[in-house]
Amino acid sequence: MPAPISDGDRERVSELLQQACGDGRITLEEFSVRVGAVWSASTDLELARATDGLAPTPVVGAARTVEKVVTVLSQRKRRGRWRLQSGRLGVFTLLGSTHLDLRDVITGEDVIEIEGDCWFGEFTVIVPEGVEVELTGTSALSSEELRLAAVPRLPGTPVVRVRVNAWFSSVEVRSKGPGNNTVRDWLSDNLGL
Numbered sequence: 001m002p003a004p005i006s007d008g009d010r011e012r013v014s015e016l017l018q019q020a021c022g023d024g025r026i027t028l029e030e031f032s033v034r035v036g037a038v039w040s041a042s043t044d045l046e047l048a049r050a051t052d053g054l055a056p057t058p059v060v061g062a063a064r065t066v067e068k069v070v071t072v073l074s075q076r077k078r079r080g081r082w083r084l085q086s087g088r089l090g091v092f093t094l095l096g097s098t099h100l101d102l103r104d105v106i107t108g109e110d111v112i113e114i115e116g117d118c119w120f121g122e123f124t125v126i127v128p129e130g131v132e133v134e135l136t137g138t139s140a141l142s143s144e145e146l147r148l149a150a151v152p153r154l155p156g157t158p159v160v161r162v163r164v165n166a167w168f169s170s171v172e173v174r175s176k177g178p179g180n181n182t183v184r185d186w187l188s189d190n191l192g193l
Helices: 006-021 026-041 046-049 183-191
Strands: 062-064 067-072 076-077 081-083 088-094 098-101 111-119 122-130 132-134 143-147 159-167 170-176
Touching: 006 026, 006 046, 026 046, 026 088, 026 122, 062 143, 067 076, 067 098, 067 122, 088 098, 088 122, 122 159, 132 170
Parallel strands: 062 081, 067 088, 076 098, 088 111, 098 122, 111 159, 122 170, 132 159, 143 170
Antiparallel strands: none
């Protein structure tokens, strides 16, 4: 019979996964899924499965480092595998559309801060399910929507703090689970509808 595990064992494996995410061996979404399995594991065998397949070293050249996203009279999307320079990301949108998908972002930070301005534009952030998000900022003649799945916060995942000042704009933060793409999401991501 497999041996029971302690919270200390779970914390040790969670820290290993967080380091793997910071090193670029797994994405934030994969980290969220794996750390969820860690905290629901009841045996050492289930706990070991959470670290199966971790690459020993990060993939070289697989992620572009980003510290600022500026969009003027255009559309900019950050999705797929990308790395945050630090836990901070500056953003500025003017008469355009900025779309940040954090599900495949590479970071080892406990807090991710996204801060900036949106004028006459659209600003969207997507996070993995189970990640805590704080949305703040000044809004004038704008819409602001925080739409997170009603799931428990996954221990060990970073807190995402979005502070965007919006004027005549739309600001949206939503969560998506792995493989959780609806027709509306596809239309929004691919056609801007």
